[in-house]
Amino acid sequence: MKSNLEDIARAAGVSKMTVSRVLRGGSGFSDKTRDRVKKIAEAVGYVPNRLAVAFGADQSGTLVGMCVPRLTSGLFGHVLDGVDRALSRLGYQLMIGATNHSADEEEAWVRQVMAWRPAGLILSGRTHTAGTVDLLRATAAPVVEIWDLTTSPIDMSVGFSHFDCGAEMGQFLIRRGRRRAGYVGALAQTDGRGADGMGAARLEGFAATLSRAGHPLIAREVLHDAPGFYAGYYGLETLLARQVGLDVVYFHNDEMAIGGLAYAQSRGLRVPEDIGIAGWGGMEAASILPRRLTTTVVPTTAIGKAAAEALVARLKGEAGPEVTVIPTRLVPGETG
Amino acid sequence: MKSNLEDIARAAGVSKMTVSRVLRGGSGFSDKTRDRVKKIAEAVGYVPNRLAVAFGADQSGTLVGMCVPRLTSGLFGHVLDGVDRALSRLGYQLMIGATNHSADEEEAWVRQVMAWRPAGLILSGRTHTAGTVDLLRATAAPVVEIWDLTTSPIDMSVGFSHFDCGAEMGQFLIRRGRRRAGYVGALAQTDGRGADGMGAARLEGFAATLSRAGHPLIAREVLHDAPGFYAGYYGLETLLARQVGLDVVYFHNDEMAIGGLAYAQSRGLRVPEDIGIAGWGGMEAASILPRRLTTTVVPTTAIGKAAAEALVARLKGEAGPEVTVIPTRLVPGETG
DNA sequence: AAGCAAAAAGTTATCGATAACATTCAACGC
DNA sequence: GCGTTGAATGTTATCGATAACTTTTTGCTT
Numbered sequence: 042m043k044s045n046l047e048d049i050a051r052a053a054g055v056s057k058m059t060v061s062r063v064l065r066g067g068s069g070f071s072d073k074t075r076d077r078v079k080k081i082a083e084a085v086g087y088v089p090n091r092l093a094v095a096f097g098a099d100q101s102g103t104l105v106g107m108c109v110p111r112l113t114s115g116l117f118g119h120v121l122d123g124v125d126r127a128l129s130r131l132g133y134q135l136m137i138g139a140t141n142h143s144a145d146e147e148e149a150w151v152r153q154v155m156a157w158r159p160a161g162l163i164l165s166g167r168t169h170t171a172g173t174v175d176l177l178r179a180t181a182a183p184v185v186e187i188w189d190l191t192t193s194p195i196d197m198s199v200g201f202s203h204f205d206c207g208a209e210m211g212q213f214l215i216r217r218g219r220r221r222a223g224y225v226g227a228l229a230q231t232d233g234r235g236a237d238g239m240g241a242a243r244l245e246g247f248a249a250t251l252s253r254a255g256h257p258l259i260a261r262e263v264l265h266d267a268p269g270f271y272a273g274y275y276g277l278e279t280l281l282a283r284q285v286g287l288d289v290v291y292f293h294n295d296e297m298a299i300g301g302l303a304y305a306q307s308r309g310l311r312v313p314e315d316i317g318i319a320g321w322g323g324m325e326a327a328s329i330l331p332r333r334l335t336t337t338v339v340p341t342t343a344i345g346k347a348a349a350e351a352l353v354a355r356l357k358g359e360a361g362p363e364v365t366v367i368p369t370r371l372v373p374g375e376t377g
Numbered sequence: 378m379k380s381n382l383e384d385i386a387r388a389a390g391v392s393k394m395t396v397s398r399v400l401r402g403g404s405g406f407s408d409k410t411r412d413r414v415k416k417i418a419e420a421v422g423y424v425p426n427r428l429a430v431a432f433g434a435d436q437s438g439t440l441v442g443m444c445v446p447r448l449t450s451g452l453f454g455h456v457l458d459g460v461d462r463a464l465s466r467l468g469y470q471l472m473i474g475a476t477n478h479s480a481d482e483e484e485a486w487v488r489q490v491m492a493w494r495p496a497g498l499i500l501s502g503r504t505h506t507a508g509t510v511d512l513l514r515a516t517a518a519p520v521v522e523i524w525d526l527t528t529s530p531i532d533m534s535v536g537f538s539h540f541d542c543g544a545e546m547g548q549f550l551i552r553r554g555r556r557r558a559g560y561v562g563a564l565a566q567t568d569g570r571g572a573d574g575m576g577a578a579r580l581e582g583f584a585a586t587l588s589r590a591g592h593p594l595i596a597r598e599v600l601h602d603a604p605g606f607y608a609g610y611y612g613l614e615t616l617l618a619r620q621v622g623l624d625v626v627y628f629h630n631d632e633m634a635i636g637g638l639a640y641a642q643s644r645g646l647r648v649p650e651d652i653g654i655a656g657w658g659g660m661e662a663a664s665i666l667p668r669r670l671t672t673t674v675v676p677t678t679a680i681g682k683a684a685a686e687a688l689v690a691r692l693k694g695e696a697g698p699e700v701t702v703i704p705t706r707l708v709p710g711e712t713g
Numbered sequence: 714a715a716g717c718a719a720a721a722a723g724t725t726a727t728c729g730a731t732a733a734c735a736t737t738c739a740a741c742g743c
Numbered sequence: 744g745c746g747t748t749g750a751a752t753g754t755t756a757t758c759g760a761t762a763a764c765t766t767t768t769t770g771c772t773t
Contacts (some may be wrong), residue, residue, distance in 0.1 A: 046729065046730065046731095055753090056753050057729085058730090058731075058732095058753065058754080059753080062731095070752075071750085074751080074752085090494065090729055090730075092431050092435075094729080094730055094731080095730095096428040096728085097729075097731060097757070097758050099428075099758055112454055112457045113451075115449075115451055118451070118454045119448075119449050122447070125473070125475055126475075134472055134489060135472065135474070136473075137457075137461070137472075137473050138465065150465070152424065153468070153470060155424050156424050157428060158427075179422065270662050303667065307667070325605050325606045325632075326635065331642055331643070381758095381760085391723090392724080394722075394724080395721080395723080398721095405721060405722075406720090406721065407721065407769095410721080410722085426758090428758090428759080429728095429760045432758085433760050434728080435729085
């Protein structure tokens with residue numbers, strides 16, 4: 042990893058500049074020179090120093106930063122995958138970080154990653170600290186906020202409305218005759234910064250719709266825990282212990298809903314006869330249960346892809362849409 | 378994002394060098410100067426340019442590259458999380474990539490990321506192209522190979538033996554009286570490069586153990602597909618259509634095993650009475666099913682953490698172990 | 714107040730690639 | 744064979760931080 046343009050230039054008996062031109066493949070050299078330089082570069086295993094390129098341009102043209110709430114989330118894994126596939130094909134590098142659902146941690150990450158002068162950033166959610174927003178506004182780098190759509194993005198936004206997801210599920214459950222609904226969530230915000238803005242927005246949309254229909258949400262249980270199977274299992278246990286007579290429970294996500302399903306079965310409750318269960322997210326497992334889970338499918342990979350494409354378009358100077366809506370799809374299933 | 382040391386130096390009436398010293402907090406400046414410089418740096422929102430630092434040192438001291446087979450894998454999500462938590466705490470940045478189970482794609486990624494002169498690399502698996510190995514050996518950067526343990530690592534290795542996982546499960550199922558075993562895998566290698574070396578090693582260990590016990594593997598079905606629920610579902614369907622009388626099926630991973638479980642239930646097969654099912658990996662869902670899945674739990678986060686720590690130790694010049702074994706744990710469950 | 718050590722601050726060179734500009738060279742028409 | 748043109752190639756400056764070195768200032772002793 043030691044050879045540079047200078048070494049190749051010396052070996053080929055030309056100047057650094059000629060080598061640079063050859064290796065980037067433009068024009069300004071003879072076929073003979075090109076062949077000789079290329080052969081030498083190949084032989085010494087030349088790897089261009091992107092640090093030098095980026096530094097010279099005071100902008101690392103192929104570096105993109107992406108920050109997600111949790112790296113262990115199945116949904117975000119797919120988003121990440123969508124982004125990575127779209128970007129790596131074009132020669133971009135992905136620098137990642139996790140906020141652990143804390144806007145302060147996000148700010149710390151943004152500050153760190155900005156030091157690398159990335160060509161662009163992809164952030165998750167629309168809740169950021171004032172410091173983060175200042176930092177980003179002071180930058181020319183394009184920023185895509187994904188997941189939770191915002192009508193006034195810092196720069197660009199790709200995703201859908203969590204509020205609408207909740208509202209749609211509320212309407213659906215009302216239409217199915219549900220009248221006494223509960224909610225089980227997780228990751229209650231601990232730092233007062235709207236850390237779980239997205240789950241909270243779904244709950245709001247859900248609750249608002251139920252109220253409008255005249256059958257308001259009766260009970261809710263929000264755990265200070267990772268939104269996984271266990272949280273769903275114990276969350277439903279807690280909720281049912283506190284409140285009798287619920288006929289449906291809406292969960293923060295599918296993992297929790299499947300956990301809830303497991304609890305209901307362990308208690309001998311029939312789903313959906315005794316109690317309905319609805320999730321959110323559309324994890325693969327949900328569609329292969331004995332009874333298909335009633336849930337909202339989120340096109341995760343498509344969101345990642347769209348975010349990457351919006352970013353790349355902006356980097357190429359093309360004028361793209363400020364807001365890209367990627368619609369979710371309510372899947373009726375057999376548990377709601 | 379425009380201010381640099383020069384700007385601050387000018388504003389403070391000192392030289393760049395003094396500003397540099399103050400901001401890195403060493404010595405060689407008066408308290409008065411320090412306060413003034415710090416105040417100005419704060420006011421202009423100075424973000425140091427790591428590109429310049431890394432370039433000057435011809436090594437990006439805080440950049441670590443990590444490559445996983447798939448970003449959508451729950452297991453690797455946890456590994457990634459373990460790595461990220463350990464590294465971000467120490468101020469390192471993580472650059473990621475996915476091989477999509479292709480050694481060639483890995484080489485392409487390594488080539489790209491080496492251009493950033495990372496302080497170290499974390500790779501998944503022990504199967505690499507000759508080109509990758511050459512590239513890495515020519516580098517001073519520490520490399521940790523995780524997941525599949527190798528006794529002769531390029532540099533360092535953290536993980537466990539997939540062969541042993543398969544062997545252990547084979548022994549266990551034999552002890553439970555299983556005599557006619559099948560296997561359902563996925564990600565059949567299409568490019569002949571050992572793309573799925575790790576699942577293949579488990580299968581080998583499994584088959585070898587069964588043979589030694591006198592009850593060799595009867596049927597196997599390896600799909601050209603992502604190893605998810607669907608693959609498990611249809612994989613078992615295919616296997617059972619081809620071969621009657623199987624009394625247990627070992628799956629590539631838990632997701633596939635759960636898919637298989639769903640197929641068995643859909644066909645009215647009783648588990649484990651009519652057919653046993655065993656998975657691998659230890660996804661959270663597996664432990665909350667009505668019947669706990671027989672599987673091997675892999676301490677994913679611990680592997681990530683150990684890999685990060687081994688890398689950091691090496692970067693600090695400490696002599697660490699070449700090979701770190703992170704033991705897996707067979708969980709008997711009730712399906713095998 | 715001179716002398717001297719130590720602290721404070723400044724100067725220079727450097728890392729690799731490339732844009733912008735400068736120069737050399739070859740081929741061609743007349 | 745001489746000027747012209749365009750292709751081929753070379754030179755210089757630059758990006759920001761910092762190591763290594765040099766100079767200036769301060770503070771203290773006698």
